[in-house]
Amino acid sequence: MISSDYVLELCNVFYTGQVEPSTCIQRVMGGIKTGVILKDVSLTVQSGEVLAVLGSKGSGKKALLDVISRRVQGPVRGQILLNNQPMSLSLFQQRCGYVSHKCDFIQGLSVQESLYYTPTKASGYTKKTKVKQVMADLALSQMANKCTENLTQSEYRRLMIGVQLIKDPIILLLDEPTWDLDPLNTYLVISILSNAAKKYGTTVILTMEKPRSDVFPFLERVLYLCLGDVVYMGGTRQMLEYFNAIGFPCPQLENPLMYYLCLSTVDRRSRERFVESNHQIAALVEKFKIEGNAYHKGTLNQHTLDHGTLIRHESKMPLMQGKPSSFYVGWILYTRLLVGTFSFRKAGLRQLFLRLFFVPLYFLLLWCFYNNIQNFQHTFITRNGLIFNVLATVSLLGIVNTILIYPMYRTRYYQESQEGMYGGTLFLITYNLVSIPFSFVSILGASAIVYPLVGSINNDPVQFILFALILWGCYVFTEQQTMAILMIVKDYLTAAILSIYVTSVCLALSSGILRSMKGLQDWLYYLTYATQIRYAAAFLSRQVFLNPDLHDALPFDAQRNCTNMNLIETSNLNGLTNTFCRYANGQSFLTERYARDNTDLIFSGILDSELNIGATFAFAAGMIIFNMFLYLLPLPAFVKAKFREE
Structure with a gap:
């Protein structure tokens, strides 16, 4: 049951950053190329919802997560609000979680130990109970004592999610959580995230490059990006109605998520197709700016007013809750080092x-070579x-x-x-x-x-x-x-x-x-x-x-x-x-x-x-x-x- 309601809003966000990797020569000569990566992005998502950010490579999906988490280096314009409060780096670090595309765990630790020795404010019996609960939610209970380096790719991804869930985040960002997973494990991961969002009232925002049709029921909201522009943002089910209304109905037996992703992707197979798809996407972006506001706000419940203004919730917990003491965090790190060293697993030995x-x-x-030294x-x-x-x-x-x-x-x-x-x-x-x-x-x-x-x-x-x-x-x-x-x-x-x-x-x-x-x-x-x-x-x-x-x-x-x-x-x-x-x-x-x-x-x-x-x-x-x-x-x-x- 959701104990508190949180709403995350992005209002007209622009982000300018490096658009291609720079070489050492470029850095010395000052030739780093920058450009607008996110252009006028607005979205609204609330507690218990799963938002999928879809787009091809280079569309700005990861940049959007980095902007929300305040990790970007370049200038950001616009507002990022959590319950009408500006999202600062400190606020994100204390109350939110970020599951990156890659995570390295300490070898020699088991799944249970990796979760338990993650620094959080909880300790003792409370933390042990939370660890068991998270392992059960992520279908990791059977491999609690399994070493991290022996996990399958799916188990490893779920453990990455568990390390963030152990901190009770109100917003959880995930960068390609289903990358390189087979269809069954993709379905498993998305369903687990959906259940966790409902159970804990967590807002889940994830990026996907190739969404499958079987994950459609688990996504409450979807955001399509193309080169930083918003092609569509709104409810997943309302998406079909919107594109049908503007003249792009989804064919029967087609995966709607993938169909509209292809629709909002630049076709580079020939110059003619490149120009044609560019014009089409530009038209879709302008169309959504004019007609998409109703779909953008359409799935918000009674906690919002007509113009997206949030009302205050009596059950809302304070956003800033402080950090665990340095002494406690140091003790966790020290204990984790000792456990990893004295582990009787291969990495520990x-x-x-x-x-x-x-x-x-x-x-x-050396002694064998020098033990016969004579005077x-x-x-x-x-x-x-x-x-x-x-x-x-x-x-x-x-x-x-x-x-x-x-x-x-x-x-x-x-x-x-x-x-x-x-x-x-x-x-x-x-x-x-x-x-x-x-x-x-x-x-x-x-x-x-x-x-x-x-x-x-x-x-x-x-x-x-x-x-x-x-x-x-x-x-x-x-x-x-x-x-x-x-x-x-x-x-x-x-x-x-x-x-x-x-x-x-x-x-x-x-x-x-x-x-x-x-x-x-x-x-x-x-x-x-x-x-x-x-x-x-x-x-x-x-x-x-x-x-x-x-x-x-x-x-x-x-x-x-x-x-x-x-x-x-x-x-x-x-x-x-x-x-x-x-x-x-x-x-x-x-x-x-x-x-x-x-x-x-x-x-x-x-x-x-x-x-x-x-x-x-x-x-x-x-x-x-x-x-x-x-x-x-x-x-x-x-x-x-x-x-x-x-």
Whole structure:
């Protein structure tokens, strides 16, 4: 039973926007083509009614939904009223719903979980009851525990509708809800929408490109658009009377919805037909402006007066009802992340493996290569390679894990943020509250595998914790760096390549591992101060090469010993090369890698442990804070267009 009556009115709406996709060159040169997409559109629809917006591709159907939902970027003229109140973005987000052509759910969640963990004002038992009711209304009860990625196309579309119905919208917009569905499922979806409209008093406005005759009884009102012009707007049954009166009766055994859609579509098969159909449609548009007003208002009931003026309803609920608290929404998002991660379904197990076991497994592979390190002269190069591989592993796996896990949450965030559910900062806080603890446990386990290779200092638990914390800081930094790139880059492969490229350059130039610091030009040397890898590599190098195992001169191998270092130094001073004993100890190796000149004996603070630890974590924390502000900023229109569903 309908508890309240709502009437949506569009009065003489014009919308000017981009009429064809712009290229990068067009954007730079200012050559974006714009035009009038909607021309003098008026409509009226009230509670419990289903309005079908019909038209061929490019007729302005989706633009009309975007105008009603206040999502368009271009100028809009005219009035959009809900019970005589202007439809604002805030009003639409609080009281209405929009089912877009495409929706991405979080993998690993079931149908019931996807509905329950949708942020709404309801909670607890009330929300559980509502979820069960919506699943029953949408014929989804039998697949309540079915994973979202295993749903059929029809089930997926119904779940998309359910996510909006769970919020009790008074107006529900749907963009092509029956696209690519077979006739039986098309009938099922439209009948479900009609029943929901009657049951909850919801105004349903949907677009269709190829309406079938069997959905005719479920449509109370219909709007025909052609290139933004209104060919007909009114009751579905009165449509036959109207077109018959103006000389276009529908032939028997024809689908009236499709017949009049063809009548209001430009025929492009030849120039003659194009001109003829254009003139015919222009005549139909003018005819409806003159004679269509009676049909436009014809199906409104006693709640309207003669000139479309709405009377006030005593049972009407207030339009603005407020939003759920940020704390409650954050808790829902956090719980949803945990449920998706700890799900015993395929997607959940994949997430859990990536978050917890992927890095330790790769470090186990490193251990297999480096576990036979012996204290001979070649150990300096070998340990240097160990440091490089450890840093490269945590940095690159931080990128890989982010690319494999984060995009589906990012996409869901963009879709839900359009509905005004929450902002980017709250999304990142909840995501980091799950991701960062998982990464710490993963890096701690991975560090325990390779740390014994560092040397005799591995008996010191403090040094082990510092070793793990440095690697964790690098992991978090590259993870946050990739998340920042994914904000504006839709394709995850492109984002991965860009992030890996930046990280690889930093590893090559700033670490002092592949190329010594003394070999860098001055501008490159000072540029390394702005990279995290410089400080992390310096800390690990000090920890590895200044341990007691490398304090004294090491032999070249088991047969050749290097004990007379004075002779070695004399030979080197005379220009001779000692091919057996290049490094007297770990400190001499560090001097070669980091000292800029002969007087730089203390490395100008490069190997200061406290500085390197602090800088490593400052970079990680700074990147987290930077992302908070980055996701707080509104996206430019051309970036939003990348994430807009096709």
